[in-house]
Structures are given as C-alpha cells and as structure tokens.
Amino acid sequence: MGLSLRTLGSFVAVCCALLACGGDAPTAPRFEPPELGSLPTRVSERRCLVGVESGAPPPPRLSETGCFTSVVPLVATDELVPFAVVSPLFSDETHKSRWLAIPPGQRADWYDDGTLDVPVGSVLAKRFASEDGALELRFSVRAETGFVFFTYRFEGDDARLLEGQETTDFALPDGREAHYVFPARETCRTCHGEVGVLGPSVAQLTMPVRYDGVLRPQLDALTALGLVAPRPDAVGMPSPLDTEAPLEARARAYLHANCGHCHRPGGFAPVGLTLDLRWSTPTEATQTVCVPTQFAATAGEGMRIDPAYPDASVIVRRMRALGGDFPGPMPPVGRSVVDEHAAQLVREWAASLDASLCP
Ligand code: HEC
Ligand code: HEC
Incomplete structure (x- = not known):
C-alpha cells in the first residue's frame, strides 16, 4: 500500500478531528469574515493624537x-x-x-x-x-x-x-x-x-x-476610500483557520504573524540566527524543514521542523512551552497560555512532509 505509519497516524488524526472521536475533542475555530462596523468617509481635519x-x-x-x-x-x-x-x-x-x-x-x-x-x-x-x-x-x-x-x-x-x-x-x-x-x-x-x-x-x-x-x-x-495606494497585483495569504486552504500556507501564515517580526533579518533574535519566518520568504529559505537548531543549548536539540517526528519539531515544542519550561516558549513574550490549535496546525504541516527529504 505504501502507506507509512506516519501517514496512517495523521489520517486517523484527521478522521478524529472530523468526527470528533474521543467525544471531548474541542472543535477548531473556523475562519469567518470579521464584522468591522461601518466604513466612515474620510474626514477633512485631524483630531486624533495631534502633535x-x-x-x-x-x-x-x-x-x-x-x-x-x-x-x-x-x-x-x-x-x-x-x-x-x-x-x-x-x-x-x-x-x-x-x-x-x-x-x-x-x-x-x-x-x-x-x-x-x-x-x-x-x-x-x-x-x-x-x-x-x-x-x-x-x-x-x-x-x-x-x-x-x-x-x-x-x-x-x-x-x-x-x-x-x-x-x-x-x-x-x-x-x-x-x-x-x-x-x-x-x-x-x-x-x-x-x-x-x-x-x-x-x-x-x-x-x-x-x-x-x-x-x-x-x-x-x-x-x-483613498486611504491606501492601489495595489492591483494583490495576493493574500490564507487564514490559519481556513480549512479549505493548503496546510503549508495556513501554517506559514500563522508563523508569519506570530514569529516573523522577530525571525527576519534585523529582527529581535540572535544575530546570525538563520530562521526567517516571514510569509514572503519561500519555504525552502525559511530554514525550518529538516534544519537542526543552531543554538541547541538555549533552543533545544532537534530539527526545527521534523517530518519524521512532528511532535519533536523544536518549533512545535516551543509553541507548546510555557515560562519555566526548557526549551522556553516561542514567542518569548506576549502570551501566557498555549495556542494549541496553532501548535496542532504546525504539527500537521510537519507530519504532511516527506521524511525521506531529510538527510
Ligand atoms: C519577540 C521576538 C521573538 C518572537 C516573536 C519569536 N521568537 Fe523565536 N527566538 C527569539 C529569540 C531571542 C531566540 C533565541 C533564544 C532562544 O532560543 O530562546 C529565538 C529562538 C527561536 C528558535 C531556536 C532557533 C535555533 O535554531 O537556535 C526557534 C525554533 C524559534 N525561536 C521559533 C519561534 C517561533 C515558532 C515563533 C512564533 C510562534 C517565535 N520563535 C517567535 C525571539 C522571538
Ligand atoms: C510580542 C510582540 C509584540 C509586542 C511586545 C507588541 N506588539 Fe504590537 N503588534 C504585534 C503584531 C505581530 C501585530 C500585528 C498583528 C495583529 O494585529 O494581530 C501588532 C499590532 C499592533 C498595532 C496595530 C498596527 C500594526 O502595526 O499592526 C498597534 C497599534 C500595536 N501593535 C501597538 C503596540 C504597542 C503600543 C506595544 C507596546 C505597549 C506593542 N504593540 C507591543 C506584536 C507585538
């Protein structure tokens, strides 16, 4: 059949997610276009935080x-x-x-x-x-x-x-x-x-x-509204919650918004760290899949994204970590609880990749 244990495992996990087997599996939130109230017309005089x-x-x-x-x-x-x-x-x-x-x-x-x-x-x-x-x-x-x-x-x-x-x-x-x-x-x-x-x-x-x-x-x-310059070639990224969008794109969209402001050239991460989690960076250039951590003493041992052992991926472990854990939480500031749906999303992306690609 050529079905690896891992593929089978994630197949079962997907079925469980769909059928809510186990009974108490929390239903993942879905993407809904947000309600933003009314769109004002532009004002002629500035009043907000002048000066x-x-x-x-x-x-x-x-x-x-x-x-x-x-x-x-x-x-x-x-x-x-x-x-x-x-x-x-x-x-x-x-x-x-x-x-x-x-x-x-x-x-x-x-x-x-x-x-x-x-x-x-x-x-x-x-x-x-x-x-x-x-x-x-x-x-x-x-x-x-x-x-x-x-x-x-x-x-x-x-x-x-x-x-x-x-x-x-x-x-x-x-x-x-x-x-x-x-x-x-x-x-x-x-x-x-x-x-x-x-x-x-x-x-x-x-x-x-x-x-x-x-x-x-x-x-x-x-x-x-004349608020922003036209951008006719605009292409969006998917919502991480949009289950119709490809898994990799959803995971990458999450990592962009939650990690990409530090993990980019010049961002608040150690100088020389090769991790780049911006959406605009092609996945091969993000230095994630099959790439071992660079500073294992602080970051933890292992591959950043490990297709063979998705839960051991350092990115997934650190998304699931809290203050006091080793390795520590990512992001290191801005949250005190785990975004488990997101950790699961990145884990599923890791599990969907071909482990034979790694050296
Ligand atoms: C506020 C800035 C900031 C944000 C946001 C942030 N990081 Fe980090 N990240 C750091 C710093 C600083 C380090 C180096 C120290 C460490 O490993 O704890 C680091 C290290 C890492 C490492 C280890 C790199 C290596 O190979 O040594 C990984 C993996 C990582 N971050 C993943 C993430 C992920 C995934 C997110 C988003 C969910 C994220 N980070 C968000 C600042 C940030
Ligand atoms: C952990 C990283 C982090 C810290 C610390 C942080 N922000 Fe942000 N902030 C973000 C990110 C990422 C966004 C865009 C995503 C979003 O809005 O959900 C954002 C969005 C904003 C926005 C909306 C405009 C924009 O740039 O997207 C404002 C305003 C803002 N932050 C102000 C602040 C102020 C003021 C502080 C300090 C009191 C602060 N932020 C601290 C990460 C951070």
Missing part, C-alpha cells in the same frame, strides 16, 4: 486623545478606519479591534515587500479585550523618525496611559487562567522595532470583511 508625531507627549487618559467619542462603550471617531488582518497575533485568546487613521488628503503607500508605508502623522490603534471586557488600547504614531508607541489600560469609565509593565489574571472560556501582561512602553520595540507597522500588509489585508454586514474585499474598500 505626538513631533514630540508632544500622549495625554494621560484615552478620553483626551481625540480618537474616540466615547470610551465606555468604545466608539471611534470617523477619523479612525476599522480594519482586520487575516492572520492575527495570538495574545492569550484576547479579541482585537484595529483602526488606521491617515492624515487628511494623504494616503499610505506600499514598500516593495508589501508592508504598509504610512505618512508622518498616521495613527494605528488596536484594542485588546478578554471575555470580561476591554483590557488595553495600544497606539503607534508615525513620527519623522520612526514610530512612537504607547498603551492605555481600561479602568472604570476611562483608560490610563501606562509607563511600566502591569499584569492582570483572567479565566479563559476553557477554564485555563491567563496571566496577561500589559507591556512596558520600551518593550513595544522588541517586536515593532525593525518595521514599525506589523499587521497591515498586502498579504494580511487581502481578505473578505463585512462593513455594515455587507461582504467586501477589504483592500478594495480601503483603496476606494
């Missing part, structure tokens, strides 16, 4: 930023255009909303690699919420030289500008306890340092969304 790009300090309270007409419930002004990314960063299962404000009369352009190049004075915002309610609202503002990053923690009927790191605990729907970290201002650069804007890119924005309940291609809607 922060030229050194003005961000106000101490969110209600004073000029970006939201109400904090509880949170209502953005028309200056802020809602958007979504097809492959989000996992942050302890928090729900996220994102907005983009480009100064009136201007529009964002694209770098060659498809990342968004926003003009000075642009504001990007992202809200995090747990099942219990809003946690924080993060901003990045495009300044003359680089970006300014800061975050507000929701408290009572407003939100307070944070300087240092703070934490809070909450229960996830499955009963696990998250030890959530509000990052200190200077640590935003760990992930955002190299590129600034991390989410909005051609690959991440080319996806169906709903504005006022109506399904639309997101990038077309943002282009029609």
